[in-house]
Amino acid sequence: MAALQKISQSYRLATTHSRRVSHDECGWMRQQLPEELGECYSERLTLDNDLVLLRSRYHATRNLIEETANPHNRPMLVITFGMQGDSGYKGVDGSAVAFRSGYTTITAFQQSQGERYYEAGATVSQLRLLIGESLLNTYIGEQRTDQLLGNGNVRQLAFKKTSAASASHVTALTRYLNQGATTKLDMHIHTLTVLSEQLKLLSPPAREKSLQISAVDIEKLDRARDIMVEHMDQPLTIPYLCAAVGLNEFKLKEGMRHRFQSTPHRMLHELRMRKAYTLLESGCQVAQAAYQVGYTFPNNFSAAFTRFFGKSPKSVFGKRR
Structure with a gap:
């Protein structure tokens, strides 16, 4: 009952709601919610045709429900590193995904339409990698890519504590973002290194067939x-x-x-x-x-x-x- 009451008292932000959009010389696109909702923004940088880096920081002044939809309309793998605070997603298809500080959440989808939930007064900071189908094909092959991306519905593939190796690269990426780095090279290297680690966990090398000894x-x-x-x-x-x-x-x-x-x-x-x-x-x-x-x-x-x-x-x- 308390949870339902909290949701009913939340401010609902539709996908059509006005957001302030700005661009900088480094290629970042920033979307900011209205100031009366708190300090809530996301920053997006395209590193390659099928590789996008996204950072979000929400500190809402009230319980916030933000409607979301996948703008790509194509299969995507999303790796989310929770840096601070917790949030959740609920899709119209009944899917539910949790994001937690210190944890890595990996999802796959083509069409996603749902809602993200943020609690008033809590700071939620996350870093995401968005990887498209063609890049995955290059790294792990078409067969394994099809297995990971599935039928297009939202699927949670992993939810685990962020490894020390990934955490160090996420910290480095955050440092570059805060410093306003003008080059993508170092960010690209850290991003691909993290992606490599996560793909190895999701797609371990094929093992030889079990040994049969006559x-x-x-x-x-x-x-x-x-x-x-x-x-x-x-x-x-x-x-x-x-x-x-x-x-x-x-x-x-x-x-x-x-x-x-x-x-x-x-x-x-x-x-x-x-x-x-x-x-x-x-x-x-x-x-x-x-x-x-x-x-x-x-x-x-x-x-x-x-x-x-x-x-x-x-x-x-x-x-x-």
Whole structure:
């Protein structure tokens, strides 16, 4: 009841209501609500054809309901960083989106018509990135772009605490705005960096198909290990092992993790070090042991051995005599 009463007492600002519009030499367009409603304005800068930066600051003198509509009439991804205060949006289609200080809200839409809510006496400051379809296609491909943008209705894709990395770039952008920066370059760099982070969260790199290991594959993996044991004095490479046992690189690497809880490189290194230890214990000279486990230069072998066992080859030499 209290919430309904608060809304009923709010001032409703229609999309047709007069707003003072101004432009500056840097390309910013500023829209300001009438002064009697408080200090309420938004600033907009087009960085690229499909990349827009928008900053808003509202400190309303009364509860305010502002009708909004998407002026682009094309699919958009909107990333909103809440810097101060909370506000909300309710669409005519029943959608509802919250914006909160310290949180990042990501929405997608083509046609949005609804209302934004601001509480009297509270300061609400937000920074938004508006990204169009063609730019998204460039960065993440048409298929993933279509999945994110959906059917055109308002969709909330994420609502999470703003990361420290994004917060630092948002702070830098705000600083440039406050200083009235005359160049877009630094702002463009910070904007694209933030966009990159958010797109990675929304569109992680495609993963390989889940590994299916057959009995034949297991035999091939065991054979690859046997080759390492039998020919560790040779400069074994992953392409050679793949060709020798008939597995592709992905299946060899993932198969090793599945079967031996190791990687080809790590397994070969461990086999070489343990073989060298046995050779040294039996009285083999350091240089001879190095050559027998695939090292051309004894100094490189000594360094690798010391890192692996925490002691030098000379300290092991001849201990089993």
